[in-house]
Amino acid sequence: MSDINKNLDEIIKNNEVVLFMKGTPEMPQCGFSMAVSNVLKHLGVNFIGINVLEDEEIRNGIKEYSNWPTIPQLYVKEEFIGGCDIVREMFEKKELQKLFQDKNIKIID
Amino acid sequence: MAIKQEEIQKLLRESFPDADIEIQDLAGDDNHYSAKIRSSQFKGKNRVQQHQMVYKALKGKMGAELHALALTTEEK
Numbered sequence: 001m002s003d004i005n006k007n008l009d010e011i012i013k014n015n016e017v018v019l020f021m022k023g024t025p026e027m028p029q030c031g032f033s034m035a036v037s038n039v040l041k042h043l044g045v046n047f048i049g050i051n052v053l054e055d056e057e058i059r060n061g062i063k064e065y066s067n068w069p070t071i072p073q074l075y076v077k078e079e080f081i082g083g084c085d086i087v088r089e090m091f092e093k094k095e096l097q098k099l100f101q102d103k104n105i106k107i108i109d
Numbered sequence: 110m111a112i113k114q115e116e117i118q119k120l121l122r123e124s125f126p127d128a129d130i131e132i133q134d135l136a137g138d139d140n141h142y143s144a145k146i147r148s149s150q151f152k153g154k155n156r157v158q159q160h161q162m163v164y165k166a167l168k169g170k171m172g173a174e175l176h177a178l179a180l181t182t183e184e185k
Binding site for chain 2: 032063067068069070080081082083084085086089090
């Protein structure tokens with residue numbers, strides 16, 4: 001496994017909820033990243049935001065790793081959940097809330 | 110970086126011949142689109158897999174020439 005994949009593996013394994021995003025949860029730098037970050041905040045989920053703009057290797061590496069061409073990307077307990085469209089759709093259909101509950105991650109609903 | 114709506118339509122049609130495809134140019138700038146695709150090929154696939162199939166059909170243009178495509182996929 002290449003170093004970058006190993007690095008990504010570790011980030012994803014060591015954090016229950018990881019959002020690869022442009023900017024930070026406090027200061028998103030892209031509307032799509034902000035949308036997902038806001039959904040997580042709204043649900044009161046503890047998550048870590050990885051700012052891909054700070055690391056070109058992660059920015060390109062995560063796209064390969066997930067086989068997903070865009071940022072943001074959400075991982076929950078090592079499972080790739082999707083990007084902005086999927087997260088938004090799941091949230092609207094209450095599927096995201098259920099996913100967190102099923103995975104024993106605390107949310108405010 | 111921009112891409113014509115007809116080009117997206119053509120690429121999607123090639124990969125999903127049976128699909129109902131609705132594309133909208135959201136900002137009128139050939140850069141921000143939404144697409145709704147209903148295809149029998151999505152049967153048995155989860156959302157991530159369905160979207161991956163669409164991105165594959167777009168042959169690497171997603172995230173490159175195509176900046177934003179709000180995607181909704183459904184089984185037909």
